[in-house]
Amino acid sequence: MSGNRYNAFDQHGNKVTSMIRTGARKRAFAAGLALERNVGKTGKTFWKKVPMQVYTAATSKPTVADIPVAAKAEVEIPTGHAEMMEFIQQSYDLKPKDLVINPLKWKYLIRSAVRGKNIMMTGPAGCGKTLAAKSLVNALDRPNFYFNMGATQDPRATLIGNVHFEKTKGTYFSESLFVKAIQTPNAVILLDELTRAHPDAWNILMTVLDQGQRYLRLDEQDGQATINVAEGVCFVSTANIGNEYTATRQLDKALLDRFVIIEMDTLTDEQEHGLLTYMFPSVESAMLKNVSSIAFLTRSEAKADNPRIASGISTRTSVEIAGLLFDGFTIQEAADITIYPQYDADGGADSERTFVKQIVQKFMDDGSSDDLFDVEDEN
Ligand SMILES: Nc1ncnc2c1ncn2[C@@H]1O[C@H](COP(=O)(O)OP(=O)(O)OP(=O)(O)O)[C@@H](O)[C@H]1O
Ligand SMILES: [Mg+2]
Numbered sequence: 414m415s416g417n418r419y420n421a422f423d424q425h426g427n428k429v430t431s432m433i434r435t436g437a438r439k440r441a442f443a444a445g446l447a448l449e450r451n452v453g454k455t456g457k458t459f460w461k462k463v464p465m466q467v468y469t470a471a472t473s474k475p476t477v478a479d480i481p482v483a484a485k486a487e488v489e490i491p492t493g494h495a496e497m498m499e500f501i502q503q504s505y506d507l508k509p510k511d512l513v514i515n516p517l518k519w520k521y522l523i524r525s526a527v528r529g530k531n532i533m534m535t536g537p538a539g540c541g542k543t544l545a546a547k548s549l550v551n552a553l554d555r556p557n558f559y560f561n562m563g564a565t566q567d568p569r570a571t572l573i574g575n576v577h578f579e580k581t582k583g584t585y586f587s588e589s590l591f592v593k594a595i596q597t598p599n600a601v602i603l604l605d606e607l608t609r610a611h612p613d614a615w616n617i618l619m620t621v622l623d624q625g626q627r628y629l630r631l632d633e634q635d636g637q638a639t640i641n642v643a644e645g646v647c648f649v650s651t652a653n654i655g656n657e658y659t660a661t662r663q664l665d666k667a668l669l670d671r672f673v674i675i676e677m678d679t680l681t682d683e684q685e686h687g688l689l690t691y692m693f694p695s696v697e698s699a700m701l702k703n704v705s706s707i708a709f710l711t712r713s714e715a716k717a718d719n720p721r722i723a724s725g726i727s728t729r730t731s732v733e734i735a736g737l738l739f740d741g742f743t744i745q746e747a748a749d750i751t752i753y754p755q756y757d758a759d760g761g762a763d764s765e766r767t768f769v770k771q772i773v774q775k776f777m778d779d780g781s782s783d784d785l786f787d788v789e790d791e792n
Contacts, residue, residue: 414442416556416599421448433460497527507552512544513680513688513728522549525673526601531622531648533607533669536677539727542651543605545677549649550601558594562650563606568614573631586631592640595621595629599645608652608664615668622648622671680728682709688728689735696739703744703776704734707752710772722765726752748773 414420419438420430430438433448437460441448446462453459504523505516514522525532526549534542550557565571574588594602604610604618620626621642631638650672652664680688685705690698712725730751737747752773756765 415554418554418556420554501527504552509548509551510691511688512541512548513684514541514545515678518675518677519545521673522675523552525675526553526647526649529645529647530673531671532650533672533674534649534651534677535653535674537679537724537727538653539729540677540679541728542677545675546603546605546649546651550603553601555599555601556597557601557603558590558597559603559605560591560594561605562614563609565610565614568611568617572614572617573629588631592629592631595642595646596640597646598643600643600647602646602648604648604650606652607650612665615665619668619671622668624671679712679725682706685709685728685731689731692732693735693739696735700738700744701735704731704738707748707773707776711769714768714772721768722756724755726755730755744773745777 418430419435419442420428421433421438421441423429437448441460441462444462445465447465447467448460449463449467451459451461501520501524504520507523508514508516508519522532522545532546532549534546536542560571562571571589572591574586574592576584576586578584591602594600607615617629621629627642628639629642631640682705685708686698686702689696689701689704693701708726708728708731711722714720715722715725733751734744734747737750738744742750748770752769753766756769758764758766761767
């Protein structure tokens with residue numbers, strides 16, 4: 414049992430929670446029994462409670478009680494300082510392979526979360542802010558809640574709740590999921606795209622995020638009812654600060670002050686090539702190299718003194734292109750669909766689009782598109 418969750422581990426310590434329904438795990442825990450996987454006559458898997466010894470007898474050393482504890486240590490956050498330090502220092506092992514992030518920043522992310530800081534991931538579009546936040550949530554295996562603040566039209570309804578009226582009941586209040594979230598001990602609460610939220614949302618969040626206050630005021634008018642943020646709750650938000658996004662509102666300075674800022678870096682071309690190769694091992698490596706080179710060249714240009722394009726191609730777009738190559742599209746087709754629409758065609762030969770087309774052109778006529786798949790050589 415970890416927090417309010419019942420996790421399952423196999424005899425080797427691998428986590429298998431998601432394979433077994435909550436009820437079965439809970440009952441096995443209550444009975445102190447192991448679960449054995451069985452397949453019924455209809456071919457359906459069912460889990461049968463059996464004595465722990467069935468699985469522990471074979472291995473000599475660990476006792477019945479040792480097994481779950483040892484296995485759980487992977488995600489259980491220790492309380493003593495020395496153990497906590499150890500946990501943070503070893504936390505790189507918890508990073509999923511499909512997330513590319515500077516090791517120090519990942520460590521800082523984990524540390525900030527276990528220390529109950531409010532975290533804000535910043536960086537340009539499509540650089541992995543949301544992915545990093547979600548990876549953190551998965552790595553820590555805590556109760557988690559997701560709110561896309563950029564998509565909320567009515568901040569009060571999303572963060573506080575709704576007042577309803579029914580003839581039989583009269584006026585009553587139904588609280589939001591957010592109210593439930595902040596009352597869940599050790600919850601990790603994702604506030605995605607906070608910069609795009611309505612300023613009303615920021616006002617409501619102001620006291621919630623303040624370490625000295627940590628409460629939500631249900632009714633701003635009478636100033637009475639408040640709900641306290643539970644112990645160990647950590648907020649992780651993402652923001653596009655200071656980039657090309659015009660829809661992004663300038664985040665209030667006072668709100669920003671309540672966060673530890675972790676800036677996601679744009680990937681280097683080697684890092685991006687590595688990511689694409691990891692994600693699409695059957696696509697020829699040279700093709701993926703072209704994708705990462707195109708992306709890198711556009712990013713360098715956007716950073717130059719007198720840039721001819723305002724922004725570079727994001728990692729999101731690179732991954733998208735690689736996915737198209739995987740499905741048999743040529744790099745030209747992929748560029749037509751994913752890259753060019755992002756660049757303005759106004760100005761003809763001097764347009765952003767023309768400039769980007771020239772970059773793509775350099776990587777096209779090398780014949781590599783004839784031989785897209787190279788399954789034997791790649792692992
Ligand atoms: N650093 C990264 N490591 C691995 N994959 C990445 C990275 N950055 C981007 N990607 C890929 O791009 C996709 C989009 O990333 P993500 O949603 O995290 O971007 P974001 O920074 O939140 O963008 P936005 O500002 O638009 O919200 C991911 O699903 C992933 O496939
Ligand atoms: Mg995002």
